[in-house]
Amino acid sequence: MSVSVSGAAAEKNPWRSHTARICTITPETPGVRTYELELEDPVERDHYRFAAGQFNMLYLPGIGEAAISVSSDPAGRDTLAHTVRAVGNVTDALARLGPGDQVFVRGPFGTPWPVAEMLGRDVVIVAGGLGLASQRAAILFLMAERACRSVTVLHGAKRPDGLLYGREYDAWRAAGVAVHTIVNEADASWSGPVGLVTDLLTDSLRDPSATTILCCGPDPMMMGVAKAAIGRGVATRDVFLSLERNMACAVAHCGLCQFGPLFVCRDGPVLPYERIAELLRIPQV
Amino acid sequence: MSASVPTVGSWHRLDRAGLQAVIDVLWLVGHRVVGPQVADGAIVIRDLRGVAELPTGWLDDQDGGSYRLRHDPVAGTFDHVVGPHSLKNFLFPARETIASFVQLNGSWSQTPPPAQVPPLAVLGVRGCDLAALAIQDRVFLGSGYVDEPYKSRREKLFLVAVNCRRAAATCFCHSMGSGPAAGPGFDLALTEIEGGFACEVGSERGAAVLAEAVAAGASIGGCSPEEVEAARGVPQALAARMHARQQGDGEPRPRSLDTHGIRDLLMTNLEHPRWDEVAARCLSCTNCTLVCPTCFCSSVQEVADLSGDHVDRERQWASCFSLDHARMHGHSVRSSTAARYRQWLTHKFAGWIDQFDTSGCTGCGRCITWCPVGIDVTEEIAAIRASGSGAAPPDGAAPAGAPEAGETAS
Structure with missing residues (x-):
């Protein structure tokens, strides 16, 4: 046969x-x-x-x-x-x-961030803690390509020492990227805002209908960001999340990373929010 | 009598000596031949040398959480149905090395995969298990990346199918469209008839093996059109009985499953209280996933020798019922039994349709039989259909675009 x-x-x-x-x-x-x-x-x-x-x-x-x-x-x-x-x-x-x-x-x-389709758009990159690691490549790509109208990085961490790539912010800013940080718990060294990364969203959404959100962090944080952005006028189809799940094979054979009908390794890690919103809402899917 | 030269689509009459000759030819041309045999209180699949080893006269009574063998002097050679083993045990073994690494002078390198095992021939494969094979083909061969160990065994696989003439109470292949007739994909297919077997040739390789058996002196004649019709009627009659019995109240209860709109039915009922009810009974023991002929989840273990310089990456069956399956950073995404049962059932009957354009279930009934507490997928799905949201009426049209499991499983 x-x-x-x-x-x-x-x-x-x-x-x-x-x-x-x-x-x-x-x-x-x-x-x-x-x-x-x-x-x-x-x-x-x-x-x-x-x-x-x-x-x-x-x-x-x-x-x-x-x-x-x-x-x-x-x-x-x-x-x-x-x-x-x-x-x-x-x-x-x-x-x-x-x-x-x-x-x-x-x-x-896996799937990439949709950064090649950002011509003329405002790109808001929202990162919780180590989530920024997945987005650094996108930031560097957008800095070099210069096709989008603006790039904003909103980075939240539990404590100031959890903010990632701090030594690079000056270079990012010099290339036109707006970088805003926030922490849950301030210490003596911190003079910036205290709160959740969603608190930074409002000021960064100047033209929500022309804004794309790229978000990576813990699931509850990403759901909060997606809901807040959509509540402020960003189209559901313009919100992208990067998921993390257990994996052994990375090629949709081992089944460990399944999230509903999706293989996070192949169909993700970057997924349109509209495709996973219902699954994210339900605990332990 | 029609001409007895075997060609694809031709039918032949074999007696037990003729079947023995087929087994002998398969060994002779280099196959490892396996088939059903009674061992450890069940009918299992293992190395088969002779027809005397086949479970002639044995029947299996199966029900939720129950499997009993019973000797019946009038039972044929293949009147048992499926046991705990399936083709999966051979094509996607429970443990397998998928990569090896060796350290020399402080530097590691990946070594080529080990020499291939001999080709396999399996005797006694049922319609449901041929359907399961087609489903695993989609998983390991048809989704972009190819699993090489599976592919090499699959390409050399020789299949002698059997058309069922009896069903256990747990069988519901008629609902899933996978049986009882052995569907496409076999090399030879046997139907038990008075005094022997009617044998249908399904492939050139099947024809060649049968021709070899004739050349070796086996008495293998043609079948008359009447005999062919009678043989074809065997699984058809069983299918009719399976459809008829689902109207009655047999003991044990005969299984069937309404698959209309099943994908949307399950995906719109992820928060149905039934998940908690079944979880109160489910032991999370993983038996259902181990005996399932299509379950494909696996994890990889590092196996080093004593020197530490040779490492095999060993793929092992994994189960969505284990906490490790969805473990991340020390906790499991699906920490409750209800979530794990829901994952298994919704993947098998709904997610699978999205992923592979087919149901993951063939209706073989193994998960019902081998569940220690007798949890029955057909009962669980029926309960959700009876009380869930968005449930399609039993005979209603499926929502547009929702594939029907029973139509695609084969």
Whole structure:
């Protein structure tokens, strides 16, 4: 009998990993580091392309694999940045590695942020904590492309030391990106606003009908942002969320990441809010 | 008698010696042959050398949470139905290495996949399990990325199907459109008739194997048009009985399922109180997902040797009933049994339609039989249909665009 197979990925073994070296490790916030990885095989390095919002599976033999967003500029050709919080087996082991150490990479997987369709629009990027890691690539893409009317980054964290990529805000602002931060709990060092990232939304929605929201953070935070933005006039179809779920394969075979009828690894992680609003509303889907 | 040269679509008459010759040819040309046998109080699928090992004279009485074998001197060789095993156990094994890594001089590299196992031939495959195979094909071959281990076994698979002439109380293939007649995809299909088997050829490979058996001296003749018609009538008569019995109050209760608009029915009732009621009985034991011939979830474990220099990435069956399935940052997205049962049932009967354009259920009834507390999917869905919101009337038209599970399962 013949078993028909179609699609560009048909002949690609999804379990094939590519060896990479850690070039630099940059401490970000407590427990969070950014790893710049270089694929060792020059052919792979040359062929590798990703779009902002996609993720890689980072693998350490004998330890395991973790799905991590690619945070670098999609136009970059040398290294791939991954910002990782040490919260489990694999990420704890990554935290013990240093420059020159080996990491395996397979990817990229998943859907990108819709940043290529932002001509003339206001783009508001809303990030809760480490969520900004998935959006840094989008920010760098939009900064370089200059097709949209404005880019605003609204970044909230629990405490001031949880704000990500602080050292880059000046460069983002110099390129025309508005950056606003807010924290839940202030400390002596903090003179900015205290509250939720949704509190920053109102001032950033000057022309809601021409605004696209790109949001990444914990599910309840993203639901709050989506509802607030839609309540202020942003079209439901212009709100995009990036979800996080358990994953083993990243190619819609292992089933672990299912969210209703969606495979978050393949149909996401970036999903239009209108497609998932009802599922997000129901607990434990 | 028609010509007895086997070709695709031709029918032949085999006695037990003829079936033995087919088994011998399959081994001879390099297949591992497996088939149904009585072991450990059930009919399981394992290596098969001879027709004497087949469960001739054994019947299985199945009901919610109950499976009993019973000897009946007038029962045929294939009058049992499905046991706990299915093709899934062989094509998508419970444990399998999907990648290997070796460390040399401090540097790791990925090693090529291991040599392939010999081709497999399975005897006694029912219509529901052929349908399950077609569903797993969509999961592992038809959704973009190809699962190479599955593909290599699938391409070499030789299938000797059987047309059922008996159904257990748990069988509802007639509702899901997957049986009792063995659908497309077989190489040979057997129908038990007086004194032997009518054998339909389904593929060139099936014809070649039958021709080899003839060449080896087996007495394999043609079937008369009357015999072909009689053989075709066997599963048709069973289907008619299954449709008729669902009107009655048999004991044990014969199962059936109304699939009209089932996708929307379930997706609009994610907060139905029935989920909590079934969760009060469900042990979250994962049995239903293990015996299900289409459940495909898996996780990957790291298996290192003592030196730590050789690591196999071992894929293992996973179950949406386990807390680990949807675990993130130390907690499970679906922490309640109600949410996990809802995930399983809504995925199988609704989400699957979105994902693979087919129901995930074939009506084989294994999840009912092997559930230790006898939870019955047909009963759960009927309860939601009886009291849920947006429930389609039993014979009403499905909403436009909603595929019918029973029409696409095969």
